[in-house]
Amino acid sequence: MAGIYIFSDRADIAAEIVGFARAAGKEAFVMALGEEAAQALTNAGADKIYAIDGDSELIESYAKDIAEFLIKAGAELFAVGATPRGRDLAARVAGYLDCAMASDVVSVEYHDNQLTCVRMLYGGAVQEKQVLSGLSVVTIPAGKFEPAQGESTIEALKLKADTRVSIVETAPIVKEGVDLSKAEKVVCVGMALDKEEDLQIARDLAAVLGAELGCTRSIAEERHWLPVESYIGISGAVIKPRLYISMGVSGQIQHVYGIRDANLIVAIDINEKAPIFKAADYGIVGDLYEVVPLLTEALKK
Amino acid sequence: MPLVxxxxxxxxxxxxxxxxxxLSIDLxxxxxxxxxxxKNAIEAAVQAAAALNGKxxxxxxxxxxxxxxxxxxxxRGMDEAWYxxxxxASQADGAGTARVLAAAIKKMADVSLIICAEGASDTYAxxxxxxxxALLDLPVVTSVGKLEISGNTLIATRVLDDCLQKVKVELPAVVAVLPEITSAPIPGLKAVLAAGKKPVTELKAQDLGVDLTPKSRVTEIKGYMMDRKNIIFNEGETAERVNNLVAALRKEGVV
Structure with a gap:
């Protein structure tokens, strides 16, 4: 049946994509791997839930058969939650269909019944709008749409898996740092910090503010001063705190991508031409070694 | 000899x-x-080829x-290049790009591993x-933070949102690697000089029989500017600048 076919390994994103389909006046069919995952989606408002039944625990391994199923079903869009598993599955399905795909869209809508997507290029410096025609694939990040609600029934769907890739083991991710994506306030250190022990200046400011400590990619990946979970940017944490204060961060595009949804951006840097000031609500041009301790003291009052 | x-x-x-x-763009x-x-993917390929005794x-x-x-x-340590x-190419979409690359790979002999970075720094798609x-109907492993090769078996550790997932696959396969897979050393002078003597195969999309008509149509490209206040304190004593900032933050209700 025509309509939007949906997959996400996260139930919340699946419900949000159903919300998108509903708002567009389209039928919504959600696919899930296995009965248990399907059960978790019974209140997501879909017209039907397909519980995929096959020989692999890896949803990505069903790409070829999902592509064939979408053609047979007369699907108009395969909309997938933008998580690592989802992106992999979506791009492989797009490959088997040899069709258009828009990844990690900023927005997606039907405009005169044409699927129109906006996405970011160059680490967020540029926005591109594109129109996809024919059966297409999109990946949609969390939080783009209001989740739909309403009960739906489950139908089993036997699919053939590519069993060439198999799981050896899974291990929990040991997070050394905090989950910055949920932080209310973030103090971020950049490469203008000279020595690892000077992180104390940032920690003192963070303590006064009740903020978490974050950093740029180079601080985590080149200098290894903070765990990788702490770095903010397009390939790291994307955050939306009420307050973000940077110290010694130049503000490369990839970093700014990670803070664009911050409510208030404050920058402290010695270089008045640093791009971070263009992205900031407030800034102080000055030596962080002078400014930050004074700021910490002033905030104590 | 196996080719990576x-x-x-x-x-x-x-x-x-x-x-x-x-909001127009100046390139x-x-x-x-x-x-x-x-660059990290290239270094990962060089290391994988060493493990496979390949090129x-x-x-x-x-x-x-x-x-x-x-x-x-x-x-950066590769033995040859295909261009x-x-x-x-500037108008090609993801579908066309993959068709060209897959068609070129089909022309190469003894391919045992194909490595891509997870995404490019312009489109990051x-x-x-x-x-x-998919086009070559090969097994795929993405989000790879660690690669181990033993004989013809590849063991990859995938960094997913909720877990680290170790998977196994027999080569040939396609692997998409994260930048953390390995560092990307800056080539030395000797390597730079040697690079000029390495073979390059240059082809057109037509030579590969690939149609590049895009499946998606770009209708608008514009710059993105954050709407920010841009109030920068850059005059007066440092203490005064700090006091001005604190006053502003109190007014905003964030401290």
Missing amino acids: VVCYKWVLDEADIRINAD SKAKGKISDYD VAGLTFGTADAKPSLKDALS INEPQ RQTGPRIG
């Missing part, structure tokens, strides 16, 4: 992009570079502007690896 193919992209340096007041000052994460072929699809990439790429020099896998 590593795909890379020549992109404009995003740091050089200027956004005009009317005139932008220089090219090998996409940042591709490394770099593969790139771009316009005539991508030519300078060859020397840089070849100095699909195609004016239409993260489609190329999985699409190539």
